[in-house]
Amino acid sequence: MKVAVTGLNNIDSPGPGVPVIRGLKDSGKFDGTIIGLVYDSLEPGMYMDNVSDRNYLIPYPSSGLEELYSRIEYVNEKEGIDVLIPTLDSELYSFTKLAPRLAEIGIKTFLPTTENLNMRAKDKLFDFCQAHDIKAPKNILASSVQDLYKISSEFNYPVAVKGIFYDAYICNNFDEAKTAFHKISHKWGLPIIIQEFIKGEEYNICALGDGTGETIGAVAMKKLYITDNGKGWAGISLKDDPLMKLSDKIISALKWKSGTELEFVKEKSSNQYYLLEINPRFPAWVYLSVAAGQNLPYALLELAQGKKVEKFENYEVGKIFIRYSWDLITDVSKFEEIAVKGELVNKPE
């Protein structure tokens, strides 16, 4: 069994690749090879011990579908990939479109449809929530700075200014919103989403949908420590029945097929949950789900292979993850391998 995984960028805003691989290996049932698919020669995951066996550079999604497909085809000819697990938001549209062609060359995936991806996209989320009676903050789509003038007539500051894929800033006035607009649009393009700020505590759910509307598993987490750029650096598993029911309802409404991260805020004044985002892949904290008793990455691997997977019924609350940074020392020859040849072998076949 050879499983290709992306998102080995274990940086300050980590990709989910390494924890997904850790989950597969921790299952005790996985005895295969991990193929790392990386976008950058310095993605830490491929240099870490016991993470990936062999690694290949792949082109950024902006290079186009054909270039990506041709590179995957090359890797497949060398390795014979059984299952491919993409883990990054920005690449999912490409892999979803390529899924039928990948299947033709023997590579299985377990991905949402393009329609599903669009339904939960940040610019469509409010409409989805309204259609399914789910509370969500109001939003404005801004394609130019002019659109920011609508903020004061639609809702009050502060507001959350978000990129279509990544990045978010809390802005307290027009000037801050304008600065955030330029910062995000320069990096991630348009539109920018201006979201009403709901005051309360944030709660996240890591879940796996089987594509028929069933939730295979779901684990809730509250961030205990947040970095300056808003990333959770520690979190604790918890369980609140209304939150879990809401998560099931969302996955059922979308007929979600794949891993996902649902982000909520519990409004302080009403104690009601508002859906902030549906991320179309496992979160970087997915390993907490494994530690709490739901090995969602391994369940996804089984689903991708067409196996029947039993629904997880419970998990342990009070499990904590704490990230840390660690200076991994390696040799320039490894960097040379991936930078020059685009391939890095940690464990030969």
Added chain:
Amino acid sequence: MTAFAVPSNLAVSENGFLFVPTSGETFTLNKLGISIFKLMQKGADTEEIIDALLEEYDIDKTTLEKDFTDFVNQLKHHNLIEEK
């Protein structure tokens, strides 16, 4: 006299650490807080709690009643108890 309802999923450790499994919140209670919380869990009402604490601690009744009221208000603010 007022009694208190403590959610059945709440437990306080010997060190005074309190974890709320539905919200992920954590709190630390001091020695007096632990005693009060445990008495509330046993179903004691205000008068029984005050009497028990006056026996256990060297404190005058007026100060204790004030501290007790402050503590109850904090517990209610964090949705850790309800008055019956």
